[in-house]
Amino acid sequence: MLDARSVASAVTDPELPMLTLAELGVLREVSEVDGRVTVAITPTYTGCPAMDTMRDDLEHALLGAGFTEVEIRTVLEPAWSSDWISADGRRKLAAAGIAPPGPAPRRAAGPVPLTLGPPATRVACPHCGSADTEEQSRFSATACRALWRCRSCLEPFEHVKEI
Template sequence: MTVGRLAHSPAAADHTESVARPRPTDAASAAVWDLAATVVDPEVPVLTIADLGILREASVSGGSVLVSITPTYSGCPAVEAIRDDIVTVLAAAGYSDVAVRVVLSPAWTTDWMSADGKRKLEEFGIAPPTGTRPAGPVSLGLGVRCPHCGSLHTRQLSRFGSTSCKALYACQRCQEPFDFFKDH
């Protein structure tokens, strides 16, 4: 098994791409995509890599499998675990020649998250990205809805929450702290 190569794919050079790539249409690649899509994010275990939109490509050529992922940010510490989990899932399904490529361009954006993924975040107690940066000073947290009570009266406690892709907020109504998955 070939595990992990950091790469910039030629197709990724087009920075106008604004949505995650769709599931492949050929049966062999679609089967690989479906298996890879079951891998959960180790930092937010209620989301799959498909929910997050970091699953970018799955293809089969001869006996070789290529899966491409784009991390939520270039220094994401979960990349190695995700890569290993993809290889493990595919190996368990009988694929022996698996390469997982990390593609950094175009950079991941929260726009690639699925609506289902955003719903799962909120149900888990993490405010999902809003699609826009919060209005007003970041310290006021205007526009970040509390996932516990729905209030917009929240404030940022720290630019970083339990992971670097989240910020720590507190609700001024229900007094509960919560993570906000930052818009990227």
């Protein structure tokens, strides 16, 4: 039988299938005690519609690997940050034509404030590398991504927001 962490770490994100949940930073903890596997995951933002699918995919993968008791828990503290995306995850996003996030805004401990301010001023195009880009829509296929366009190569691309 495989190691439970290895199995859980290989499950991909349903909205960004080029990334595993581990690379995305939502896979927080995997423990196995007396044959029972407990997995803790954190949503990228409140109300993330992919959480049910993540839970189902994790449970299916672990049961398929031979584990008979699986519990998937949602952990909200600390809140997920785009800084938790691994270096490999960032490379995979860029290779898929999605601009990875820059550093997340720094804030004091406590609730994560919702800001509706302007987007990042510089997002490099994942196609040609140009910084001459513009935001087309604050929301894209998911609420955690925005739609941008490169003024140099004229290609549209998504950008994972800094959270």
